[in-house]
Amino acid sequence: MPLTGIEIFKLLPKTNCGECGVPTCLAFAMNLAGGKAELSRCPYVSEEAKAKLQEASAPPIRPVTIGTGDRKLKIGGETVMFRHEKRFENPTGVALLIKDTMADAEVDARLEKFKQLQYERVGLTLRPELIAVKDESGDAGKFEALVNKVKQNTDASIILIGDKADILAAGVKASADRKPLVYAATKDNLDSVASLAKENACPLGVKASSLEELAELTTKLNAAGVNDLVIDSGARTVRQAFEDQVIIRNAALTKKFRPLGFPTIVFPAEMTDNPMKEAVIASMLVAKYGGIVVLSDFQGEALFPLLVERMNIFTDPQRPLATTQGIYEIGGPSENSPVLITTNFSLTYFIVSGEIETSKVPSWLLVMDTEGLSVMTSWAAGKFVADAIGPFVKKSGIEDKVKRHKLILPGYAAAESGGLEEELPGWEIQIGPREGSHIPAYLKAWKP
Numbered sequence: 001m002p003l004t005g006i007e008i009f010k011l012l013p014k015t016n017c018g019e020c021g022v023p024t025c026l027a028f029a030m031n032l033a034g035g036k037a038e039l040s041r042c043p044y045v046s047e048e049a050k051a052k053l054q055e056a057s058a059p060p061i062r063p064v065t066i067g068t069g070d071r072k073l074k075i076g077g078e079t080v081m082f083r084h085e086k087r088f089e090n091p092t093g094v095a096l097l098i099k100d101t102m103a104d105a106e107v108d109a110r111l112e113k114f115k116q117l118q119y120e121r122v123g124l125t126l127r128p129e130l131i132a133v134k135d136e137s138g139d140a141g142k143f144e145a146l147v148n149k150v151k152q153n154t155d156a157s158i159i160l161i162g163d164k165a166d167i168l169a170a171g172v173k174a175s176a177d178r179k180p181l182v183y184a185a186t187k188d189n190l191d192s193v194a195s196l197a198k199e200n201a202c203p204l205g206v207k208a209s210s211l212e213e214l215a216e217l218t219t220k221l222n223a224a225g226v227n228d229l230v231i232d233s234g235a236r237t238v239r240q241a242f243e244d245q246v247i248i249r250n251a252a253l254t255k256k257f258r259p260l261g262f263p264t265i266v267f268p269a270e271m272t273d274n275p276m277k278e279a280v281i282a283s284m285l286v287a288k289y290g291g292i293v294v295l296s297d298f299q300g301e302a303l304f305p306l307l308v309e310r311m312n313i314f315t316d317p318q319r320p321l322a323t324t325q326g327i328y329e330i331g332g333p334s335e336n337s338p339v340l341i342t343t344n345f346s347l348t349y350f351i352v353s354g355e356i357e358t359s360k361v362p363s364w365l366l367v368m369d370t371e372g373l374s375v376m377t378s379w380a381a382g383k384f385v386a387d388a389i390g391p392f393v394k395k396s397g398i399e400d401k402v403k404r405h406k407l408i409l410p411g412y413a414a415a416e417s418g419g420l421e422e423e424l425p426g427w428e429i430q431i432g433p434r435e436g437s438h439i440p441a442y443l444k445a446w447k448p
């Protein structure tokens with residue numbers, strides 16, 4: 001757990017010299033606790049205090065990165081048990097399993113699925129990140145060839161699954177530049193698999209048969225200088241897996257128990273043979289508290305809701321998703337096309353723009369920055385009102401794009417029409433529908 005401002009203050013020199021940019025050590029301590037200052041701004045912190053503060057300011061669950069470049073996946077780094085306390089930091093990675101005993105056609109179909117199954121939602125691309133390549137054949141050459149194929153045909157981050165160091169080494173040889181997750185070190189192969197991960201600077205998966213054994217293994221690995229770990233308690237029943245996830249998170253955050261302070265990997269694929277049950281288990285483990293979920297296969301009807309759930313859970317509850325302010329052209333509008341205005345809450349924007357597209361009436365859509373609030377909320381908060389809308393419309397440049405100056409205001413902000421006519425002389429303010437679903441009928445009936 002991070003230190004409080006008062007705990008940090010006790011470790012500072014307490015001379016109030018002001019060299020850190022704030023007048024007192026207490027103010028600096030509060031800024032440090034809030035993540036608004038760097039410890040290096042104070043030149044007078046003792047080495048001993050520095051070590052304590054750095055140790056204490058490390059996240060209770062170590063952030064671990066798998067892969068490289070744009071597709072790399074960062075997991076862990078979590079600081080709260082419940083999203084409403086602050087936010088969850090790094091979304092659960094979703095992995096597709098491919099085994100080296102699968103026929104070529106099956107492998108190709110899975111690689112194609114991995115590439116095809118991605119979705120646009122509120123301006124974001126939702127997609128899985130990982131392919132878990134599993135050794136079942138016991139043939140290092142076969143495993144290496146499959147890893148190579150995955151690497152050549154996708155930009156996925158890779159998990160190498162096996163229990164023999166020589167076979168995992170063949171996978172690392174083919175994919176070391178992708179920094180794969182090497183899974184798994186166990187009590188039986190600890191030294192050899194740990195050395196493989198360490199020599200190639202790859203993150204390491206650790207699998208045990210209980211939480212106690214897991215803590216022992218991570219302690220040994222940390223002592224050997226292997227720190228980027230992803231942990232697996234070995235649970236393969238739904239109940240045990242759920243309990244272990246909660247215990248691990250709680251131990252790391254509340255008890256500050258470092259040996260379990262790592263992101264986890266879970267295998268719904270090994271908890272049931274029923275694909276729909278597997279999807280339900282995966283959704284539970286995305287919420288609580290899987291770092292990576294490995295699925296036996298991808299089906300669009302199960303993957304899409306899982307990715308949407310993940311997006312919702314890992315969205316910062318204190319910061320609404322927002323769209324960029326500006327003029328949006330929908331359907332190639334002309335100087336005679338209608339002009340609508342709305343706010344920059346992403347969901348509002350996507351509903352309104354979607355309904356305009358549905359109407360097939362080419363239109364101009366003005367999106368005004370209301371700090372990501374919806375029409376009703378921003379109107380009630382005084383952000384989507386006449387004296388803010390007026391200056392925005394004038395500055396937007398829309399006046400040069402249309403002949404007739406008619407502005408369609410959302411029905412929920414109808415009370416602003418009078419004030420807006422005063423703010424925008426020469427404009428006719430029209431009241432549009434309250435509900436997005438009524439926009440197509442409204443636009444079809446609209447006359448320039």
Ligand code: SF4
Nearest residue numbers: 016017018020025042
């Ligand atoms: S520079 Fe250090 S000693 Fe000086 S006020 Fe800031 S925290 Fe205190």
